[in-house]
Amino acid sequence: MTSNPYPLGLRLDGRRVVVVGGGAVATRRVPALLDAGADVLLVAPELTPALRARVDAGRLHWVPRRFVPEDLDGAWLVQVAIDDPLAAASVSAVAAERRIFCVRADDRTAATAWTPAVTRHGPVTVAVLGGGDPRRAMTVRDAVRDLLAVRLAPDGIAGRSDASSGTTAGRVALVGAGPGDPELITVRGWRLLTEADVVVADRLVPGLLLDELRPDVELVDASKIPYGPSRAQEEINQILVDRALAGAFVVRLKGGDPYVFGRGGEELLACAEAGVPVTVVPGVTSSIAGPAAAGIPVTHRGVAHEFTVVSGHLAPDSPASLVRWEALAGLRGTLVILMGLKNLAAITATLIAHGRPPQTPAAVVQEATTGAQRVLRSTLDAVAADALAADLRPPAVVVVGDVVGTLDA
Numbered sequence: 001m002t003s004n005p006y007p008l009g010l011r012l013d014g015r016r017v018v019v020v021g022g023g024a025v026a027t028r029r030v031p032a033l034l035d036a037g038a039d040v041l042l043v044a045p046e047l048t049p050a051l052r053a054r055v056d057a058g059r060l061h062w063v064p065r066r067f068v069p070e071d072l073d074g075a076w077l078v079q080v081a082i083d084d085p086l087a088a089a090s091v092s093a094v095a096a097e098r099r100i101f102c103v104r105a106d107d108r109t110a111a112t113a114w115t116p117a118v119t120r121h122g123p124v125t126v127a128v129l130g131g132g133d134p135r136r137a138m139t140v141r142d143a144v145r146d147l148l149a150v151r152l153a154p155d156g157i158a159g160r161s162d163a164s165s166g167t168t169a170g171r172v173a174l175v176g177a178g179p180g181d182p183e184l185i186t187v188r189g190w191r192l193l194t195e196a197d198v199v200v201a202d203r204l205v206p207g208l209l210l211d212e213l214r215p216d217v218e219l220v221d222a223s224k225i226p227y228g229p230s231r232a233q234e235e236i237n238q239i240l241v242d243r244a245l246a247g248a249f250v251v252r253l254k255g256g257d258p259y260v261f262g263r264g265g266e267e268l269l270a271c272a273e274a275g276v277p278v279t280v281v282p283g284v285t286s287s288i289a290g291p292a293a294a295g296i297p298v299t300h301r302g303v304a305h306e307f308t309v310v311s312g313h314l315a316p317d318s319p320a321s322l323v324r325w326e327a328l329a330g331l332r333g334t335l336v337i338l339m340g341l342k343n344l345a346a347i348t349a350t351l352i353a354h355g356r357p358p359q360t361p362a363a364v365v366q367e368a369t370t371g372a373q374r375v376l377r378s379t380l381d382a383v384a385a386d387a388l389a390a391d392l393r394p395p396a397v398v399v400v401g402d403v404v405g406t407l408d409a
């Protein structure tokens, strides 16, 4: 009869762990050891490129040869990641002699320790052992991970702050929500959203993300804040600061990336000035994801070696414009224009007047990555009229450049 394993959380900070083998298994195991702060010694004649990159970066020590018993000097744990059973057994034998726990990738029954399937959720680590069946462990782990992400994070597990008492220091996270598809938020952004006491959301934020917030989360719709655009920004800054100073964890959820025409910098400065700690979580920006969703890569080998993202919210002849459109007209690469529909006729005319060929391919992608996405393909000289005729509306990105047709069959 096999007894149940005894679960432990190993605190490996600065402790020597020996990994024998430099192939696919070692490549998967090493990152978690490094994440745990282990002093990793890798023993293998050859390494995968991923492991080699970590060696080159000075993250671990590598001895480029086969295992010898002295490799276990000072080790607390050994992971055998080779598929030669005889060689693996000899490592286990040395480990057993020295009372060092040994994980065996080739033979779980011969191992003295098993690695669980793991999910990490903020400060919480869930490790699942499947009674010797790794697939069972992974299935259970996946279910727990989903549960943690969606249901359980709010109530203490993820370290939620206590807004009501005002005793816990509040903070703000500026989180990029991605371009529209709710699945395009980052893992960290999603986790912070599930931990929030207050969510201040933009108009372009994917609605489904908000749909899944806990009922007790205060949701502030930033697009409904009255007054003019700059006054509204001041109001938003004030809400972030006030709620955080009252002890809440505030997530400022913004479309795309917070720092791409998102005024994230202003919000960060306002919080910093008030002494409120801020985390910034980058997002998938519509300037890249919008074209991608329409099958347009912003760069392509031999086609475009640069892409430029520019705001078209001001007409080229506006005295307030900071964009040198005539200089952009001289570039050969990809031009991605955000907020440019209203001024598209003036923008395209300026680009052509300063040298961009009129027949340059151009496209407009409206509501990219959502179920309502629309794509229009045209040329620089016709795209403004075509977009008008097709009744395209914001939010939309305009892409100009040879990449527009590159992936067309």
Ligand SMILES: C[S@@+](CC[C@H](N)C(=O)[O-])C[C@H]1O[C@@H](n2cnc3c(N)ncnc32)[C@H](O)[C@@H]1O
Binding pocket: 179, 180, 204, 254, 255, 256, 257, 258, 259, 260, 261, 262, 284, 285, 286, 287, 290, 337, 338, 339, 340, 365, 366, 367, 368, 369, 370, 394, 395, 396, 397
């Ligand atoms: C104020 S800017 C914010 C950009 C955002 N921070 C980002 O990184 O995507 C708003 C503009 O982004 C573009 N945009 C945002 N989401 C979009 C989407 N799903 N499809 C097309 N364009 C989008 C449009 O040009 C829109 O007018």
